[in-house]
Amino acid sequence: MATKSLEDIPGVGPAISEKLREAGYNDVLAIAVASPKELAEACEIGEKKAMDIIEGAKLCADIGGFETGEDILERRKAVKKLTTGSKAFDELMGGGLETQSIVEFFGEFGSCKTQVCFQLAVNATLPEEDGGFDSDVIMIDSENTFRPERIIQMAEHLGIDPAETLKRIHVARAFNSQHQVLLVDKAIELAQEKKVKLMIVDSLTSHFRAEYIGRGALAERQQILNRHMHELLNFATLNNAVIAVTNQVAAKPDAFFGDPTRPIGGHIVGHTATFRLYLRKGKAGKRIARLIDSPNLPEGEAVFMVSENGITD
Secondary structure, eight states: OOOOOGGGSTTOOHHHHHHHHHTTOOSHHHHHTSOHHHHHHHHTOOHHHHHHHHHHHHHHHTTTOOOOHHHHHHHHTTOOEEOOSOHHHHHHTTSSEESSEEEEEEOSTTSOHHHHHHHHHHHHTSOGGGTSOSOEEEEEESSSOOOHHHHHHHHHHHTSOHHHHHHTEEEEEOOSHHHHHHHHHHHHHHHHHSOEEEEEEEOSSHHHHHHSOSGGGHHHHHHHHHHHHHHHHHHHHHTTOEEEEEEOBOSSOOSSOSOTTSBTTHHHHHHHOSEEEEEEEOSTTEEEEEEEEOSSSOOEEEEEEEETTEEEO
16 A cells, blocks of 8 residues: 555645654644644644544545455564563563563663663664674664663673674654654654664653653653654654663652652553553662563563673573
């Protein structure tokens, strides 16, 4: 089935399509799942016009179209697995992190979420026979945590060229939530030029948490976060890629959660992430990954180590 462009949406001419693209709506599905208020404000059009465009986009995107289980099984044959560097961790994930999915790592400060992401970034550049994708990597860094020195350490341990590895990791610093959302559009453009099979967002929720404070801002925050998550999932599907995101836990009871071990983002993140992993510190430098949500794997735990060499058993 041919991919529909914005101009295929009824009532969208050159002027409106330009406004949509400028606002970051490059994809028919992104418009179909947008809210009328959000679309109207972003594109400076009336809310009634925005509603008409969304309805038209739903028809173009064939939302609600059905396919057989056999069709889905055929599509799933394209799924590839990325090694974490730890056999126990890979086994927990059914052989590694799978493409066409969002994998969420959440945990308290110091639970090694970023270290896991660094290791995944290095591993994705490995040949497929070594558990990698032989691909480039995109990293959206919202907390200024990217450290090339750490990538060099991990690459040297695996016996691969650190300089070549760094060339294949494309990092963009996200300065606020709106910038973070727009960087996914930039990632889509980059993926048209290079083979990208892994996108990392570290962290997914920190800007949203800092900018939308209190109950009054919750609805708007969740709406934008919802769109962001769906655009990430769309990237995973279009590029047969893994999306690895890190998330924080509520450090104290707040307007959104009372439980301090629950991740930020509520049901929006919970329902859109394909796999959810809770990372925590163990004894003697060990780390424990607990798989708490998956469409096809049982709940379970894996113990691994984080050393100077990276993620190991």
